[in-house]
Amino acid sequence: MNNEQQELFDEVYKNYWRQTISNTEDSASLEELDGMCLNTGEIKKVYRQYAPKEFINKCKTDPEFSEKWGLKIEERELSLEERRKLANYDSVFVSPMTVESWDRNNIPTKLITTTKITKIESYE
Numbered sequence: 770m771n772n773e774q775q776e777l778f779d780e781v782y783k784n785y786w787r788q789t790i791s792n793t794e795d796s797a798s799l800e801e802l803d804g805m806c807l808n809t810g811e812i813k814k815v816y817r818q819y820a821p822k823e824f825i826n827k828c829k830t831d832p833e834f835s836e837k838w839g840l841k842i843e844e845r846e847l848s849l850e851e852r853r854k855l856a857n858y859d860s861v862f863v864s865p866m867t868v869e870s871w872d873r874n875n876i877p878t879k880l881i882t883t884t885k886i887t888k889i890e891s892y893e
Contacts, residue, residue, distance in 0.1 A: 774883040781840040781885065782824055789818050798837065841884040852876050 799816035828835040
């Protein structure tokens with residue numbers, strides 16, 4: 770993630786954290802765990818907030834979750850043509866370029882698109 774994406778993620782994650790810190794009724798936004806009640810010893814559902822990396826993965830894989838929290842993260846592999854174009858802009862490459870040289874020189878392999886979603890509903 771670049772700085773701009775990180776700032777966007779931080780803003781959305783802080784909002785998620787504040788809204789779920791004391792609200793276990795919204796179990797769809799929390800990780801469900803099995804826990805034991807200390808008083809009775811019975812097994813019951815326990816919830817905890819997603820850690821930042823878990824939150825990112827949940828946004829990538831669950832469209833309903835990502836829409837709810839207003840953060841859409843799409844990741845895709847770059848084609849060889851796209852990687853070639855990126856490599857051409859780097860003056861380090863003087864010899865013939867190969868996929869192996871791109872890998873050695875850290876030419877990106879993925880495109881990550883982060884979008885902040887603003888949902889507006891109205892009734893007439």
